[in-house]
Amino acid sequence: MRSCEDGEEAQVLVVGAGPAGSAAALHLARAGVEVVLLEKSRFPRDKVCGDGLTPRGVQQLVRMGIDVSAPGWMRNRGMRWVCGGRQVDIDWPRLGSHPDFGLTRSRRDFDELLASQAAAAGARLRTGVRVTGPVTDKAGRITGVSALAGPEKRPVSFRAPLVVAADGASARTAVMMGLERDQRRQIATAARRYYQCEARSCDPYLELWADLTCSRTGRDLPGYGWVFPLGDGRINVGLGAMPHRAHGPVDLRATMGQWLPRLPREWGVDEDSAASPWRSAALPMGFNRHPQYQRGLMLVGDSAGMVSPWSGEGIGQAMEAAEVAAETIALALARPEGAGREHALRQYPAEIQRRWGRHYRLGNLVGDLILGRHGYRPILHPRVMASPTLLRTLARLLTHVADEPPRDTIDAVLHTLFRAVPRSRPPARRTPPL
Ligand SMILES: Cc1cc2nc3c(=O)[nH]c(=O)nc-3n(C[C@H](O)[C@H](O)[C@H](O)COP(=O)(O)OP(=O)(O)OC[C@H]3O[C@@H](n4cnc5c(N)ncnc54)[C@H](O)[C@@H]3O)c2cc1C
Incomplete structure (x- = not known):
């Protein structure tokens, strides 16, 4: 060598x-x-x-x-959405693919x-x-x-x-x-920190919080917070935001500071249980x-x-x-x-x-019109939170999993939805191909 x-x-x-x-x-x-x-x-x-x-x-x-x-x-085994005082667990779909x-x-x-x-x-x-x-x-x-x-x-x-x-x-x-x-494409930023937390480290769900509000402005966070179990006594806690120009900037750290006290006290997520510094980075x-x-x-x-x-x-x-x-x-x-x-x-x-x-x-469009302005709260409307079928559809939509050809109604709906989205035009080539 x-x-x-x-x-x-x-x-x-x-x-x-x-x-x-x-x-x-x-x-x-x-x-x-x-x-x-x-x-x-x-x-x-x-x-x-x-x-x-x-x-x-x-x-x-x-x-x-x-x-x-x-x-x-x-x-x-799935994701748990927390929004508006409710929480629902959605198992990952059992697909062939x-x-x-x-x-x-x-x-x-x-x-x-x-x-x-x-x-x-x-x-x-x-x-x-x-x-x-x-x-x-x-x-x-x-x-x-x-x-x-x-x-x-x-x-x-x-x-x-x-x-x-x-x-x-x-x-x-x-x-x-x-x-x-x-x-034209927004860049999201996200921050995370590890905590020692035996109470949640082996939770079988990825927990996502959709009803967080920005510090100072009180507007909905154009993103979500997460609590991910690592199975080794730690959890990864963080939040990400993709603010649209119309929303204004987000102070992730201050928003996190407001959110953490909302986590159940018995989890013990605080300065004493922190297992790493706060760190943030961009998501292109x-x-x-x-x-x-x-x-x-x-x-x-x-x-x-x-x-x-x-x-x-x-x-x-x-x-x-x-x-x-x-x-x-x-x-x-x-x-x-x-x-x-x-x-x-x-x-x-x-x-x-x-x-x-x-x-x-479609994601870019939804990001521009909804997620970047109001976050996930409008999508997790109480009617959606109350409907297992709508939540399962949402889970497949967010994580881009569906059987092809469609195996069930949710697959069929998603395929129809995507077919309705126009194909992108190939971007103009700036230099001639060699
Ligand atoms: C806070 C936060 C939370 C996230 N959470 C999730 C999540 O839970 N799930 C998920 O799927 N995605 C998540 N993401 C996104 C995910 O981290 C990235 O999309 C993913 O890491 C992209 O992988 P990559 O290999 O393209 O880039 P990277 O993982 O960034 O890898 C790039 C590599 O290139 C190396 N490198 C850079 N410059 C040079 C150079 N000049 N010379 C040599 N080497 C170089 C770097 O050291 C690095 O090893 C998150 C992002 C952030 C910021």
Whole structure:
């Protein structure tokens, strides 16, 4: 194995070993593609997150060969919505196409596990390597990346005809290749903290609070609060907001300060039981960066703004898009270099659109009109809270699970709803394809 100083060469470079990058590297390696996975941190490392996975995300873990029945995983059987003095538990649907359970695991463990799985599959994992920018040829096509390696920040470069940008919300690689964020799409922010809480750590539901109000203004939080059990004595407590311009900014920390005293006293969630500092981060959502493939660069996960505008989930989306990216690349590399290969690579955004396009378009619209202004309270109207069928429909809508072809009435309703959403037009290409 060559060391970093040599400037490694591979068929594909993946920048960032979060869920998107590790999943991409794993699927590429499994397909026999030579892949180098570059990560600026060293594992284990923390990542600000709610640590929750719904069934679609679990499905991706299973597809990656992760043993989700091993110790360390906490299973959940559904979501619990708390709103207007009521709370209802909604079990995940029993579908043929998705698992009927969700999972939680702290990202400190989760990301290391995925990166190790990618390395075990044959990806060359290089940690402590901070990518500083793309290297391009005269035509502007990416041919590798430059980086600083190790604590001494040794300049190194890596070469490959294809690069997967999986460097998260900063999207540094994409930005340096000229791919700007779509300013029409809101960026959500979310904050979380761990607490020791034996009373709730093994709760079988992901708990979501929809009736939180913003500090100072008293307006509805354009988001929700969560209490996710980790099964190891801790819970992950946080809240996220995606304020529309018409709503005004949200002080997450102050809002959290108002919410926590509403949690049952016997849970003991207070400063004394806090097991970490408060940390917040951005959630780029609703496909806010385009094109997802251009000039040898493929965007996956947060770097492409793939967080769901419905729920704020991004882990499952990152892993699923990574699998699509890897499959697309493997098929493209089987063709000779040139127009045919480029054509194959451009199937990636097309497949992403086919899977999620309409769900995200509708989610962006609902986000603009309702969630970003009034949060989830209008959706969790008392009539909805009182109707198990409506709640089950809502759960499938938020987490994007339905059997295809439809297995029951809820599936049929959701398919009809999505078919009514116009397809998105392919975004205008800013540079000619190579
Ligand atoms: C508070 C909060 C709560 C959330 N809760 C949930 C949740 O419960 N469920 C859910 O599904 N989603 C949740 N999300 C969203 C989720 O965290 C992200 O969508 C997900 O992490 C995206 O994965 P990714 O691999 O694209 O990016 P990341 O997880 O951000 O990974 C990017 C990786 O790239 C590395 N990197 C960055 N720059 C460089 C560089 N220059 N060189 C080399 N490496 C680099 C980083 O170190 C990191 O390892 C939450 C987000 C926030 C902020």
